[in-house]
Amino acid sequence: MKSSAKGDVLNVSHDYRYQKMGYYVSMHAELGGNPVTPRCSDILDTHRNPLLMMRAVKAGIPCLPYTLISRYERNVALPALCFAVNPYTCNSVTAVKSESKMLRTMKSLSVNNRYPVSVQPLIGDVREAVQVFGETDVPEARDIARKFYDEFRVPIGKLIVQIVDGEARLSHFEPVQKKEVDWGLVREKVRTLRVRTLRAHATSAHAI
């Protein structure tokens, strides 16, 4: 789905992963010199856990600390939440409570040591919050969803958060399944955004 006003492109997709259609639409818009939401560099950042965390922390989003490991290590504090750090990851979130599970998880998430794995302490309730233009149904994650969208401008995606002492902290981002999205809400959001954009243009036209 695309809407365009004065060359601005809004690229709405449930999956922006590298080399997927959602990514290409943004790439083509950028190549054509059109300002696009979301931008390719933002897409790439959100899909790699350390890059997501680095920017989220600076944007004032409460986050969990992470460490990167490239192969199985014995001294990782357990329980832990692990994420694959590769561009096609989807459904890689794995809770690890034992050493034997750690060994197996590292093997599969690192794709036999090809990619690093991001490891975070598992200290809260893990929740998945589907984020649509900064909004989510998960009440504890509302603030994070809004800040996430302000910083990264990725219209649709799944935020993995941990609820620690009643407060949400960001752990990870992933693409969503098509069926997980409330497309009615998406359409409405796109409509209001378009009206706002047109109004903004009308106002600036007045100013001139």
Next chain:
Amino acid sequence: MKIGCFVETYCFHLKDEAQALELFKATAEARGHEFEFIYKKDMNRIPEFDAIFIRANTDPMNTAYVVSRLADSLGKVVIDDPHSIRTCSSKVVLHGLFEQNSIPSPRSRLFAGDYGRENLDRLFEYLQFPIVVKAPYTKFSSHVEKAHDEKEFREITARYLKNATPIVLQQFMPTAFDWRVGVLDNRVLYLCKYTMPRGGWKIRAEVDGRQVWGDTIPIFRKNIPKKLEEIAIKVSKCVGDGLYGLDVKEVDGEYYVIEINDNPSFYHGQEDAKDKDLYEKIIDRLTSGRQVKPGTYKISESQAP
């Protein structure tokens, strides 16, 4: 200054490549810097370094991209910088860059799978068989093939389109060698000719499942043909002021750019055979404190956080 050189174990498999890496290290140390090879397991340590020099294969797909982006965001000098990686690693991006900046290159078209008769006829008429088909993210000539007729064209393009859309189609431009122009800071750093292996049309070919290269003929950079230099610098200025290797074909005294690569390869005795100061120049750039600046062709970059 402390330089971290990001490598993976395969970077040391070939003797000449390993020697070149050791020469980077020796040169840095002779100039009073620290130089350490770092691997995936050292990624948490990026903040310790002043500069990061990436020698592992770059592509937004690889861990090297994460290293580049982390280092760049931390304000380090990093070669290759994330913007250059994103630009150079996609043939589709380069197609747009060449077109919009009027860079002489083989006739090219993007193809997204429109097999309609009219479209095919138009493409075949414009490009003429054989047509070179390229996947957007090919490296080491692995997804560059020649289609001699419509049947082959359909077979190859269908195969490539399974993994990526669009792909690139090009006019076939056979030559005995590719010019390789090494560029740093928008200046020529080294020059050579990569010749094709016997009977081949690409500088790398697969013979009995093994990679074979043609010979490399090193040339002093001061002897670069003027026109070639102008084109190479013009293209590099579109991408940025980092380190690049351009592949250029020469036909009847005219130059046609095939691609600009970030992360160009260095094999001791080849790229460094004439202008041996390339090691110093790269180390000096890394320790200059000056981050690589994107060129005039910007695909939009997020603010470094």
